[in-house]
Every structure is written in structure tokens, then in C-alpha cells.
Amino acid sequence: MRFDLLLQIHLFAVAFWLGVVAVEYLLERTRAQSRNQGFTVARLHRKIDLFFEMPAFTVVLVTGLLLIEPARFDGIYALKVVAGGIAVLGNALCLVPVLKRRASAETDDLADVIHQSKMIDRISLLAIPAGLLALACGVYLTVLR
Numbered sequence: 737m738r739f740d741l742l743l744q745i746h747l748f749a750v751a752f753w754l755g756v757v758a759v760e761y762l763l764e765r766t767r768a769q770s771r772n773q774g775f776t777v778a779r780l781h782r783k784i785d786l787f788f789e790m791p792a793f794t795v796v797l798v799t800g801l802l803l804i805e806p807a808r809f810d811g812i813y814a815l816k817v818v819a820g821g822i823a824v825l826g827n828a829l830c831l832v833p834v835l836k837r838r839a840s841a842e843t844d845d846l847a848d849v850i851h852q853s854k855m856i857d858r859i860s861l862l863a864i865p866a867g868l869l870a871l872a873c874g875v876y877l878t879v880l881r
């Protein structure tokens with residue numbers, strides 16, 4: 737596949753993914769409003785992850801891997817690829833507590849819902865800055881073009 741087309745698909749998936757993450761962030765901020773809201777957030781976040789976020793970051797990863805030119809793997813370019821990789825890995829890891837939390841919501845286990853929510857926050861604290869760093873490096877590489 738041509739480099740330009742791959743890059744366009746990569747950027748489209750990145751933009752879509754960042755939009756999904758922004759919605760999830762706002763949703764998570766409402767989870768402490770009530771017990772019911774916490775359970776609703778657990779169910780919605782699982783659906784968003786499975787139907788939108790996972791496909792988006794899979795496209796980002798596959799196109800990103802295909803775009804890599806090993807000869808250029810240095811400096812900002814390498815930082816961008818590594819940061820992007822950490823962001824994808826973090827989001828993939830986040831699926832575990834998201835699925836567990838939804839299962840706990842179904843059994844009315846509030847303590848575990850809270851525990852899994854904290855796990856999601858911890859992973860996000862690594863994945864979101866890594867994604868933003870990848871974005872900044874990507875914008876820098878675009879400007880250099």
C-alpha cells in the first residue's frame with residue numbers, strides 16, 4: 737500500500753481514537769455521582785472500548801507498524817513510535833479492568849467496581865500522556881515534511 741494512503745488512514749484512526757478517549761474521560765468523571773451512575777459508566781465504557789476504541793487503536797498500531805522506516809529510527813522519530821506504542825499498549829491493558837469492572841457491576845459488587853476504576857485511572861495516567869507525546873512528535877514530523 738502507498739505510504740501516503742497509509743499515513744492518511746493512520747491519521748484518521750488517530751483522530752477518531754483521540755475523540756473516543758476524550759468522551760471516555762468525560763464519562764469517567766461522572767462515575768462517582770451515585771452508585772447507579774458508577775454501574776452505568778462501567779457498562780458504557782465496556783461498549784465504547786469493544787466497539788470503537790479497540791478497532792481504532794488496532795488500525796493505529798497496524799498502520800503505524802507498516803509506516804516504520806528502520807533507517808529513520810532515531811531522535812524524535814523513534815520517540816514518536818515508542819510513545820505511540822506505549823499508548824496503544826496502555827489502552828490494550830486497560831481493557832482488562834474495564835471488562836472486570838463491568839462484570840462486577842452486573843453482580844452489584846461496588847467495592848470491586850471502585851477498585852477496577854482505580855486501575856483504569858492508573859493505566860490512563862501512563863497511556864494518555866504517552867498518546868499526547870506521540871501526537872506532539874507526529875505534528876513536529878509533519879511540520880518538518
Ligand code: HEM
Pocket residue numbers: 743746747750796797799800801803804805816817819820821823824866867868870871873874875877878881
Ligand atoms: C496515540 C498514538 C499515536 C499518535 C497520536 C500518532 C500520531 C501520528 C502523526 C500525527 C503522524 C504524522 C507524522 C508525519 O506526517 O510525518 C504519525 C505518523 C507516523 N506514526 Fe503515528 N501515532 C500514534 C501511534 C503510532 C504507533 C503505535 C506507531 C508504530 C508502532 C506509529 C508510527 C508512525 C510512523 C512510522 C509514522 C510516519 C512518520 C514519518 O514518516 O514521518 N504511530 N503518527
